[in-house]
Amino acid sequence: MQACVLHAVGDLRCETAADPKPHADEVLVRVGACGVCGSDIPRVFKTGTYKFPLIPGHEFSGTVVAVGDDVDAKLVGTRAAIFPLIPCGKCSMCAQKKYAQCANYDYLGSRSNGAFAEYVCAPEWNVLPIPDHLSLEEAAMTEPAAVALHALRQGAIQGSEEVCIVGAGPIGLLVAMWATALNAGIVMLADIDGRKLDFANKLLPDAILLDARERAIGEEVRSITGAGADLVVDATGSAPGVAQCLHATRPFGRVVLLGNPEGDMTLPKDAYWAILRKELRLAGSWNSSYDPARRDDWRIVIEFMANSKLNVKPLITHRVGLPDLFSAMEKMRDRAEFSNKILFVND
């Protein structure tokens, strides 16, 4: 098959790779689409994957084309989103079904081969079938949409609340779309990048966009809400972004930290005081919940996409084949042109 294989940091080659063969509990998936995640940029250009050579790509969908010995052959032909995390099943977190906190997990696209390829293997447990009317491109957005939803659930969002999201990148924008879909009273979305705000404006006509270059976010949010927002989500992973979140939250409000840190996170003293004086509640958010027996983040995403309460299609700004994937990622790294979600599409 053709695949984009990472041989060393910065060395991603589109080449012929061995056809994957499913183990007994696995299925073979023909990849439909796979998104480039923000985390793929440092993974490919800075830190590398856990081993080389390895095929990255973890935000994907596809069609089951073959099954291992222990899997029901009826699954062949199933169109699905695939949960990329493979839990160990033995640790205390797995016993509580907190798979994102598994002590010894495997991960498609960082520890094992992922979906920047024509085919990929995944355990049957990780396969989440999708309704016929959902496209594989939409299904490839399930992972980032679940990550965004998870942050709001970590913040215990209630309908009619005032919600502010700092950072209008692909995930921040999805958080704002979810806040809207979950009937927040006011949705505010802040950024320092005018192109991101323009893009957000088209997708979320009812959200209030805050240009953080013009005015401090905290001031702006208080001028809209009075005391500050009930729930504020950091989707920047930057220390100034987090400080702004703390200033934008009302007394006794909640702050969710979602963005991956860009470096050491040092807070100015007045931002730290805000946590104390306003008795803020801080929550971290990591990955998403996945549990076939429950209405987990993944099933809620599929449900909302299927009944058109969450429309992720306009988030896709670029579609590329495997030969063009590396240069698309270079452009994303260099911010050479505006992008939201770049998808590898396996036509």
Ligand SMILES: [Zn+2]
């Ligand atoms: Zn991701």
Ligand SMILES: [Zn+2]
């Ligand atoms: Zn585990």
